[in-house]
Amino acid sequence: MTLPLFGLGTFRLRGQVVIDSVSQALELGYRAIDTAQIYGNEAEVxxxxxxxxxxxxxxxxxxxxxxxxxxxxxxxxxxxESLHKLRTDHLDLTLIHWPSPNGAVAVDEFMGALMQARTEGLTREIGVSNFTIDLLRQAIEVTGPGQIATNQIELHPYLQNRRLVQFMAAQGIAVTSYMTLGYGKVLQDPVIQAIATQHNATQAQVTLAWAMQLGYAVIPSSTKRDNLAGNLKAVDLRLSDADMARIAALDSGQRITDPVGLAPQWD
Known part of the structure; x- marks a missing residue:
């Protein structure tokens, strides 16, 4: 299995809202779906x-x-329990959502258990989310090289995480970008708007295409069919080197997700 570059996110979607979002996405051609235990929507997905x-x-x-x-x-x-809710006998990818707060559970313990889950056929690939360079090093010590499929991280034009991305590339760990649209903030940026106008595309399509052109997987969510369909068109959008350079210059280190008591010491 290889990590798809484009998928559907379900963060903050509950009940009939997430059922409708997933149903419409599948009808439109989405084939990768991202959820989490804490989202409280695995059964609906x-x-x-x-x-x-x-x-x-x-x-x-x-x-x-x-x-x-x-x-x-x-x-x-x-x-x-997640598999039961999702009505499947395996996941294609299982991630550690956040590192254990204050190191309450050692990295070797949960990564060892995750590898055991893969051995038992409960998941085909394993990965992590919100891991720093130091935490990735610790995880790799447990799994060995080439075993961690991805690190799902906040990454958008305003937070491009270049040092972490460079380390991941050296280790063969794929980037999955969440909040690629920066909770909509990026869509208001004049640079993104200008590039969108040039390509007769939406700002969301430009931003998602930028990430995928860099080799990052994206998992945007939406509750509207038109937006779901529009986001999917980003797969076919190609930006010029000049476009990519203009977006690269937007990096300001602006982090949106930084929950107290949960977030590690970021790189």
Whole structure:
């Protein structure tokens, strides 16, 4: 399995809202779906997938282990619970959602349990999310090189995380960008708007295309069919070197997600 560059995010979507979003996305041609235990929507995502006509083998399904389930006695049971909710016998990718707060659970413990989950066939690939360079080094010491499929991180034109991305590239770890649109802030940027006008595209399409052109996977979410369809068109949009350079210059280190008590010491 290889990580798809484009997928559907489901963060903050609950109940019928997430059912409709996933259902419409699958109808439009989305084949990668990203959820998490803490989102509280795995059962609804599973319901939407089951009701669709898309065979399971055509999907790339990702979920994430929450911090309360990082202990070796909890990780696999919680993953099995997620699988039950999602109505599948395996995930394509399972991530550690956040590193254990204050190191309450050692990296070797939860990464070891995650590898065991893969050995048991509960997940095809393993990865992490919100990991720093130091935490990635610790994880690689446990898994060995080439075992961590991706690190899902906040990354958008205003926070390009170049030092972390460079380290990940050297280790063969793919980048998955979340909040690629910066909660909509990026869409108001004059540079993004100008490039969008040049390409007869939306600002969201330009921003998503920028990330994918750099080799990053993106998982934008939407509750509107038109936006879901529009975002998907970013896959075919090609930006010029000049466009890419203009967007690269927007980096200001502006971080949106930095939860107290949960976030590590960022690079």
């Amino acid at each position: 599973g319901q939407a997938i089951a009701a669709s006509s898309v065979p399971r083998e055509q999907l790339y399904l990702t979920s994430k282990i929450w911090t309360e389930n990082l202990g070796a006695d909890r990780l696999i049971p919680s993953l099995k």
